[in-house]
Each structure stands twice: as C-alpha cells, then as structure tokens.
Amino acid sequence: GYINDFGSELESADDDEDSFSLSIADLPGLIEGAALNRGRGREFLKHLEFSDILLMVIDVLGFKLDLSMSNPYRNALETVALLNIELEKYDPALAMKPTIITLNKIDLPNGEQRAKELVSILGKKNWSEALPEEMRPSRPLSVKAVIPIAAKDRRLGDLKNQLKFLYARVHPLSAPNFGSAKKTVLV
Structure with a gap:
C-alpha cells in the first residue's frame, strides 16, 4: 500500500497490544447526497466534526447504491x-x-x-487530477495511507x-516511546 510521511517510523512500532486503543465510529450513511441529508447524511457527518482521523473503506471494484437508474455505478476513485x-x-x-483509505474486497477477481x-x-x-474535471473536489483529501484489504478474510494489511x-x-503528547523524558512541564 501507499504510506505518506511515515517512512522509517514504521520500525519503531510499539507491539504491545494493550498500549493502544482507538474509538471508531462506523458511518455507513455517507453516500452521494449526504450533505443534503440523503441517507441520514447530516447526522453521520456531524460525528466527523469530532474525529481526528478519517478512515474510508472503499469497495475496490466500485459501488452502486441500489438498482435504480437514478444512482449510477461509481468506480472506487469516483467514490473517494x-x-x-x-x-x-x-x-x-x-x-x-x-x-x-482502505481499498476493500481485494479478494475478489481483479481486486488486487x-x-x-x-x-x-x-x-x-x-x-484528483485523475478524475474528469466535473468530479474533482475543491479540496482533495489529505490522504496519509492507502491500504488494500480483504475485510471478509480479516486481511487488514498494515492498517493497525x-x-x-x-x-x-x-496526538504527539500522548504518543508512546518518549524514552527518558524529564517529568517537568514548562508553561
């Protein structure tokens, strides 16, 4: 997968399973038209105001909301x-x-x-320049990592x-491995 700016920090991973916890909100209502409250969109978007990190799970083969003609098929890049x-x-x-961004369903044909x-x-x-101009966001997401996964098989790659x-x-002040930091706080 693609990893932005993490570089050599990957080697300093703290493997202690108990040293890290993270609250995650699953917001499946984020669909095209969510900002106009389609699919309870505003209710879900409100939760994101309080988040520090966005984790998007995208179907690598694309997505169609339903079978109606009013909802077109969108490929994964268009979905993002x-x-x-x-x-x-x-x-x-x-x-x-x-x-x-996690690219899910890599276990399906052509997924990888x-x-x-x-x-x-x-x-x-x-x-976003890989998209037709009319589909480009004004402020492209600040993508820090793109990780192919197969959630059904619990293959999550380097997501954790x-x-x-x-x-x-x-949250740099709560990061583990500060070594022998002094216990003095300067204000």
Whole structure:
C-alpha cells in the first residue's frame, strides 16, 4: 500500500497490544447526497466534526447504491471523490483531516490488480487530477495511507500500524516511546 510521511517510523512500532486503543465510529450513511441529508447524511457527518482521523473503506471494484437508474455505478476513485465532495459541502475543514483509505474486497477477481492501480493514483498529492474535471473536489483529501484489504478474510494489511502512527502524529503528547523524558512541564 501507499504510506505518506511515515517512512522509517514504521520500525519503531510499539507491539504491545494493550498500549493502544482507538474509538471508531462506523458511518455507513455517507453516500452521494449526504450533505443534503440523503441517507441520514447530516447526522453521520456531524460525528466527523469530532474525529481526528478519517478512515474510508472503499469497495475496490466500485459501488452502486441500489438498482435504480437514478444512482449510477461509481468506480472506487469516483467514490473517494464523491465522499470528499460531500465532506466539503458539509464542512470544508473535514476534507483537511488526515485520511487513511482502505481499498476493500481485494479478494475478489481483479481486486488486487485494481488496488495496485488505485494505490498508485491515490498516493499522489494531486490524485484528483485523475478524475474528469466535473468530479474533482475543491479540496482533495489529505490522504496519509492507502491500504488494500480483504475485510471478509480479516486481511487488514498494515492498517493497525498506520492508525497507530497517524494517531501519534495527531496526538504527539500522548504518543508512546518518549524514552527518558524529564517529568517537568514548562508553561
């Protein structure tokens, strides 16, 4: 997968399972039109105001909300862009939050190949330029990692470590492994 700015920090992972906990809100109502309250969108988007990190689970092969003609099929990149646009419409600051994108269903036919292509695109700061101009968000997400996964098989790749490292970057004072820091607080 693609990892942005973590580099050599990966080797300093704290493997103590008990030293890290994270609260996660599953918000399946984030669909095209969420900012207009489609699918209880505003209710779900409100929760994101209080989040430090966004974790998007994207179907690597694309998505269609239902079988109606009014909801077109969207490929994975279009899905990321549309969710990005919904965040912008609700609150532009949400699109600036550090984001990890997981590309789910790599266990399906063509899933791994499509994931490789998407990792290459989403790993670039200007990822939205791969989209038609009318689908580009104004403020592309701040993508910090793109991780191919197969959730059904519990193959989560490096997701846990990436969440740990991104959390440590967002909350540096609560990060583990400060070594022999003095117990003095300067104000």
